[in-house]
Amino acid sequence: MVGVPKLTRADAASALRNPLAFIADRWTPEPRTVRRAALAALVMSVVIVVTGGAVRLTGSGLGCPTWPECTDGSLTPTQALTYHSAIEFGNRMLTYVLCAAVGWAIVAARSEKPRRRSLTRLGWAQFWLVMGNAVLGGIVVLVGLNPYTVAAHFLLATALTTVAVVMWQRTREGDAAPRPLVGKAVVQLVWFLVLASVLLLAVGTVVTGAGPHAGDSSDVKRIPIDWETVAKLHAVLAWIVVTLTFALWFILKAVDAPRGPLVRTRELFLILLAQGVIGYVQYFTHLPELLVGLHMLGSCLVWIGVLRVLLSLRERPEAELGLPGPAAEVTVPTNA
DSSP, X not given: OOOOOOOOHHHHHHHHHOHHHHHHHHOOOXXXXXXXXXXXXXXXXXXXXXXXXXXXXXXXXXXXXXXXXSBTTBSSOOTTSOHHHHHHHHHHHHHHHHHHHHHHHHHHHHHSSSOOHHHHHHHHHHHHHHHHHHHHHHHXXXXXXXXXXXXXXXXXXXXXXXXXHXXXXXXXXXXXXXXXXXXXXXXXXXXXXXXXXXXXXXHHHHHHHHSSOOSBSSOOOOOSSOHHHHHHHHHHHHHHHHHHHHHHHHHHHHTXXXXXXXXXXXXXXXXXXHHHHHHHHHHHTTOOHHHHHHHHHHHHHHHXXXXXXHHTTEEOOOOOOOOOOOOOOOOOOOOO
């Protein structure tokens, strides 16, 4: 039976000074553990967006009318409140689950041997984005679901997903300098795809801010613009993204590109097709809540797909240790 090491006063002081270093000194996770921790943080970043959408679609945005408390003098919903309060409060509680997932990713990255500071920084970037968005979420409630703050809330959540995707990818790579797998023309095309996708997401937030799902059953301020006109612009941008993706897929096959970029581009194309079907069906069926929620999930998957295409254009092998090579042979001339 393995004995439990005794914790000395020096160990306790060390743990208080730097808990992460204390854990790292005593635990080395397997690489797959670090990858799973990064993936868990990514999954939770998507879950929090979808559940936030559910809050809006059920009209529960002001179910807890204040922040950080649910009501004045109570952190939790009271019996006098409705099921909207339970939905809004439940979404707030999921923020703690997200924090736990991000914290697990930070601990796993910090404990990996050899230490990879790049992974730890990506984990901490997620933490601060979560904290910033939590504060912004409180502001959204305090200003009565102002559509501009709601749009900023979604875009900051998208930034969190971006960092989570990069961290997940980096857990499966080394720390050497990236080496391109495709030519510059292909890279430029992918950056156009990224730019078009950013515009697609941004215009999507305007559609949300001007559309009928305000987030609460009461009269909530909307963006003063015809939402159907913006929705058509959103559809045009979606077709641009689809066209760029198809062109990229065709070019990658023509130049016999490596399998990684081809597979990621094909996956993105299929996600875009599914998202397009959902988008058109929800538009012509007058935006039913379930389809709008699926469309929000699809928007997250589209952005993740675009990022994975971008990250697949290069490889990062394990960093070389820089060990000295064998000494050169010295030829000593002999006298004739």
